[in-house]
Amino acid sequence: MRVYTGMDPRLPLREVPAHARRAEAAGYDGLQVAETVHDAFTVALLALEHTERIVVRTSVALAFVRSPLLTAYTAWDLSRFSGGRFQLGLGSQIRQNIQDRYGMPWSPPVARMRDYVGAVRAAFEAFRTGAAPAHEGPHYRLTRMQPYFNPGPDPDTTAPPILLGGVGPAMCALAGELADGLVTHPTNSSPRYLETVARPALAEGAGRARAPRAFELVAGTQVIAGPERVALDAERERQRRLFAFLYSTPAYRGTLDLYGWGELQERLRLMVRRDDWTDLGRHVTDEVLDALVPVALYEDLPDLIKGRWAGLADAVTVPLPADPADDARMRDVIAALR
Numbered sequence: 001m002r003v004y005t006g007m008d009p010r011l012p013l014r015e016v017p018a019h020a021r022r023a024e025a026a027g028y029d030g031l032q033v034a035e036t037v038h039d040a041f042t043v044a045l046l047a048l049e050h051t052e053r054i055v056v057r058t059s060v061a062l063a064f065v066r067s068p069l070l071t072a073y074t075a076w077d078l079s080r081f082s083g084g085r086f087q088l089g090l091g092s093q094i095r096q097n098i099q100d101r102y103g104m105p106w107s108p109p110v111a112r113m114r115d116y117v118g119a120v121r122a123a124f125e126a127f128r129t130g131a132a133p134a135h136e137g138p139h140y141r142l143t144r145m146q147p148y149f150n151p152g153p154d155p156d157t158t159a160p161p162i163l164l165g166g167v168g169p170a171m172c173a174l175a176g177e178l179a180d181g182l183v184t185h186p187t188n189s190s191p192r193y194l195e196t197v198a199r200p201a202l203a204e205g206a207g208r209a210r211a212p213r214a215f216e217l218v219a220g221t222q223v224i225a226g227p228e229r230v231a232l233d234a235e236r237e238r239q240r241r242l243f244a245f246l247y248s249t250p251a252y253r254g255t256l257d258l259y260g261w262g263e264l265q266e267r268l269r270l271m272v273r274r275d276d277w278t279d280l281g282r283h284v285t286d287e288v289l290d291a292l293v294p295v296a297l298y299e300d301l302p303d304l305i306k307g308r309w310a311g312l313a314d315a316v317t318v319p320l321p322a323d324p325a326d327d328a329r330m331r332d333v334i335a336a337l338r
Contacts, residue, residue, distance in 0.1 A: 001305070001337045002029040002315035004218065006059070007043075009036035016043055017050035023320055026327040027334040030055030032089070032183070032218075032317060035062055041074045048082040056082070059183050059220075060091030060165035063116045064109070065102045068140050072123030075160045076151060084158035089183055090117070091165030094251055107139065110170045115139040117162055117178055124159040127152040163216070167251055169201040176205025181216035186317075187252035189219040190292055194312045197254060219313035223304065224295040225333075227326055232295050235322075239293050241281035248272040248280070261288055298329040302336035 005028045007019050023031050031054055033043045040058040047056045056078075063071070071088070078086035092098075092109035099106050115137035122135035126145050130153030133142040163181035166172040167188045175182040184198060194217075202217065224239055226232045246252060248268035256265050267283055296304040301318070309316055316337075321330050 001310065001313070002216075002218075003334045003337055004028060004030045004032050004055075004057070004315055004317045005320045006032045006034060006317060007320075009034050009038070013038065013042070013046060016046040019320070020047035020051050020054075020056070022324060022327060024051045024054045026320065027331040028054060028320075029315070029334075030057055030087075032057050032059035034059060041078065044078060044086060045081070048078060048085060051085075053085075055085050055087055057087035057163065057183075058089045059163075059218075060089040062093050062098075062102070063090040063113060064092060064098055064106075065104050068116050068119035069123050069142060072120045072127070073151070075120070076124065076127050076154075076157060079160045080154070080157040086160050087163060087181075088120070088160040089163045089165060090120075092171070094249065110174055112139050113164065113171065114174060114178065117164075120162065121159075126150060127154055127157070128159065129153055129155075163218070166198070167254065169197055172198050172201035173205035176202035176215070177208045178205075180214065181218060183218040184220045185252065186220045186222045187246050187249075188255050189221050189313075190255055190258075191308050191312055192258050193255045194219060194309075196258065199312065216314045217312075218315045218317065219309050221305070221309065221313075221316045221318065222293045223301070223318060224293060225298055225301050225318070226322075227298055227329065229297075231322075232297070236289070236293075236295060237281070240284050240289055243289060243293060244268055244280040244284050245272075245277075247284075255292065259288075259291060264288065298326065298333060301333050305337060 005023050011019060020031055031047050033040045040061040044056050044058055075088040092113055095106045098104050118137055119135045119140040119142050122133040122142050126133040130150055132145040135142040161180035163183050164175040164179045165183050166175050167185050172182060224232055224235045226235060247256060247265055250269060253262060253265040256262050271280055294304055305316055321327055
């Protein structure tokens, strides 16, 4: 089982190199870069520049706020710069964020993502061969690429694998059909969700794929780990508040419904709609938190992860220790999972 980690989305850019080096030294297979308050590609470039071994993946860069050609240019550059260590994770985001946070138009995400991935891959092929792209879809048309604007012909650069961030069954099925992997959202990575929703949808999509290919299912696992119980208790309360915020989003309700807790999502959503953030976490009971955000000391973490996700995911995400002094313990965890 491969193990990836992420980073605090508010980490200042000047601190990204040190964080990436720590992740590499601790033995992680890769670093996943979210897109919240920084441009994901900028952060990925810094991480790649200051590491030598690990994969660096956008997880996920927002597709619909960017031209597919600009995404392809950036992804190709990062792959070439890193010797093939960059992976392109793409996500759709929810309608309100696309329209009201980014000021971009919205359309049904699954059909648009299909077209977007096709356009990006057409650009990759144009860069490889030096020829013009040939993609005409319902949302994107790429047919022009004068030699002046084409970084190719470049047969030596590895076209980055494309992974999709997926929550609902339709996006998971699309990933199974045409992507190189799926990264599940932290709110939809429980074993029950993977077994009953994500994996069946992936299998359905794979049945429509043109040819078999390597595929990686990355569970965006939520776990609380630490060296001692005091640290775990403090982190547990922080996660309770984060949990309440994340699950206030209707798109992430699926997991709560599987456990019979759908009403909780509606309660959290109404509080957020009223802009009431003061006591959001108190609605998340210990029963809910224990089921979806398990807790373990570092020495117990390998057994916890294997018991929940072995056989359901090819890789998991585990946070880098808060204290660098515990990195050696995490190295042991990763070795045990391998």
